[in-house]
Amino acid sequence: MFWVTPPVGGVMVDLGEYAVVMRGIDKRFPGVHALDHVDFYLRKGEIKALIGENGAGKSTLIKILTGAYSHDEGEIIVYGKHIEKMTPIISEQLGISAVYQNLVLARHLTVAENIFLGKEPVNRMGIIDKRELFAKTREVLKRIGYESMVSPRAVVGDLTVAQQGMIAIARALVRGANIIIFDEPTAVLTAREVDELFDVIRSLRDSGISIIYISHRLEEIFEICDNALVLKDGKVVGERKVSETSIDELVTMMVGREVKKSFYMPDKKKGEEVLRVENVTSDRLKGCSLSLKGGEIVGIYGLVGAGRTELARAIFGADKVDSGKVYIRGKVANIKSPSSAIKRGIGLIPEDRRNQGLALKLSVKHNINLALYPQISRGGFINLKTERNVAAQFVKALSIRTPSLAQIVQNLSGGNQQKVVIAKWLATKARVFLMDEPTNGVDVGAKEEIYELMNQLAKEGAGVLFISSYMPELMGICDRILVMKEGRIVDNVPREEFNEERLLSSAIKI
């Protein structure tokens, strides 16, 4: 039987079954109809996926539920109670809690202090009762099956991102959360950490907590969610029971058309070697060697912490290297700084776009030209006409959606921001592209464009090193995949031998 969307308006639904009912929610921002009469129903103990491309309205809907935004029209009913005006305070009182992608934890405080921040158990003197604090912390960690994994006394800043995520969940539980929203919780987790997280989410569900799960990784939705609500352009496209749909169907609903899975282009002309790395060693790398030809897209797979980012940064001269050699087009390149790497035609698209890739407060034009200024200035003076033309050319070529070249990059969507980073290296005519998780936080449509762009670069003779934690995307486009583990390159898998088991076992086997 198909899952039937509860009827809208007029017909009564049994409110007792639902944790959240949002009906006819409408929200407009200047120039944007962010939500167009959206209906959203969350049953008690349900894990509901909320999916859609960037800008589809997911975050707006969540922000209305958590009281960060107010809605223009529609009604919100939480546990049978009509809420006239949702505010962050009411939302928290109702037990609605969001665990965000960039976590809001106090990095210098301990696990226990973070979990009980503002709710510390105190003794009669009004002083924090440390023993009680640690005992209660252990209790709540046990509830999510995490008590053996992390000490209540550990300082949060020293924990892994995955562990911090668990702390955030524990924190929500302590605050009496019974509706938890997960916004891209797995973006930076390894496969094993994702499994742990899913175990926790399932146990939360089994204890009656309702969950809203937002992710760009659709495979996860099939693993963890009961139902998926698809949004597009602020409207509900439809809802599917996960057991009765497929990734293809969901993607088609999200994008409104069929999406290609494989972007592999077999007929690229492999040219000469553009990059060779020999025995590069640093405190995080233990003798890495690789070779990259023009026209080749080589993937680098590995768990978080395997040294992939460090390898890219070492090649680019961003971090200190103890020993090893880098050859560019057969010549030894003594790369001591990013600027000498850039001069030799290397471009780095860093993993953390907002903190490393872009000067967010600067315009599209200045960001695109940022690495190009030495080439377009004379005596320190910039050729303003060239600067403008270059920016205009790449905004057009990469169809970067921006109202003007003077637009501040901060105001662009994730996908368009990433295209600005890529445009920066296209502008310098780089021949070696080091792309570190270039599709992170980018929607399906923009992902496709990035893959196409990688193919285009390879076709024009550039070499691409493509670092990703997401196996399907590597397998969908690479000529070969290198696997890294603990600072070493442990496997080199040609396209004919691609399979997930092989990659994963190379990445984790002892």
Next chain:
Amino acid sequence: MAEPSSNKGLSRINTQTILMLVVVALWVFIALNSKYFLTLSNIQNIMRQMAIQGILAVGMVVIIITAGIDLSVGSVVALVNIVLSQMLVKGMPIWLAVVLSLLISTAVGLINGIVIFDFGVPAFIATLGMMTIARGITLLLSGGSNVFGLPKSIADFASSNFLGIPALFWFLIVTVVIIELMLRVTKFGRYTYAMGSNPEAARLSGVNLRLITYGVYTLGGFLWGVGGILETSRLWMGVPTTGLGYELDAIAAAVLGGASLFGAEGNAIGAFFGTLVMITIYNGSVLLNINPFWQRVIVGMIVIATVAVDQIRKKRK
């Protein structure tokens, strides 16, 4: 178009427009209440008062754009004032004394840059230390007393006009034009904003952060030197306690003109108008017989109000 000011978007331009309106309103108000305000001699007076503070504010804005700060301004002005006075009293040729003074102040700026970049000392602390050191050296050199006996030509320069505009003010005009051009059309200018927005992204785009840091603090030191020389001309003596609080006036003027202490925002013209607002208030309150102690209260309130208005706009956006 291309200029850095476009980085700020509409709301920013509006804030600066508001500042302009504040200036106009102040001028109209003061002019209506004081016949003397719009006379040539008072306007020239305003220009003279603006010159030194304006130059310091322009130097400060460049540093603030990189998300830095320099608190040594007032002390370096005093150091140059004393050193220059002593050299002149000993009969050194004026040009040589001026060049040596500039070398000293520029070196102080470079040292600030080195301490900040290579030793990783936060700019606030590094320049706080330099502020104390420079003031201490000034007092040591002068023994704490004023230096008299400077050539008359020095004082004449401060009161001279060129094309009807005070000579001192020409220095400000030239400084504003050069620095504004530097910020808008040179590689160094772009890198300054980029570093202020995100130093790591700038570094990974090939920007040499060391050079930019040295550059902005050295440029600052040079301009503090220029300020010190003009100060000497105005005072016609060496005063070891001069320049107290100049750094705060410079920061206030820069911020009034749209600079953000978080970096990547601000420009030289803004700093110029920020200075104009402050000097108008000082000048006007004297003419209107307002207790001079109120001047500081009013300026402080305007600084806070401008930034508050700006923040509210940003939030609403």
